Amino acid sequence: MSTSAPPPPAPLTILLYASDRLTRENVRLALGRRVARDLPEVRVLEVATQPAVIVAMDAGGIDLAILDGEAVPGGMGVCRQLKDEVFDCPPVLVLTARRDDAWLATWSRADGVLAHPVDPMRLPDVVAGLLRGSTAAASSV
Secondary structure, three states: OOOOOOOOOOEEEEEEEEEHHHHHHHHHHOOOOOOOOOOOOEEEEEEEOHHHHHHHHOOOOEEEEEEOOOOOOOOHHHHHHHHOOOOOOOOOOEOOOOOHHHHHHHHHHOEEEEEEEOOOOOHHHHHHHHHHHHHHHHOOO
């Protein structure tokens, strides 16, 4: 009689858009392999251009997007475009240069906002909260 454990849940996919390689690296390192114990591992899909964001979102399978507001073009404009054009858009977290830019993130319809520099303790908590809200909404449908 074999009692094999169920397979581990599929990793959650986080789309990370930043035109700066160092920003992408800092975010990826802050996220680690798992943002919270109660969530599956995360897989980070890094992109450096706005067209690559659109291609990735159109392909589907993105559980959360993190967009750098300082990228060129800016992540806040990209966020607004995604919220306007992507049916059932996953949650979006926008990274801003200053805390005072949070109002722009509201304009962009971001689900969350954090200021640069990336805080490696706070980022996983915010991401986990957004993912939990997203998975709870998906399971209630």
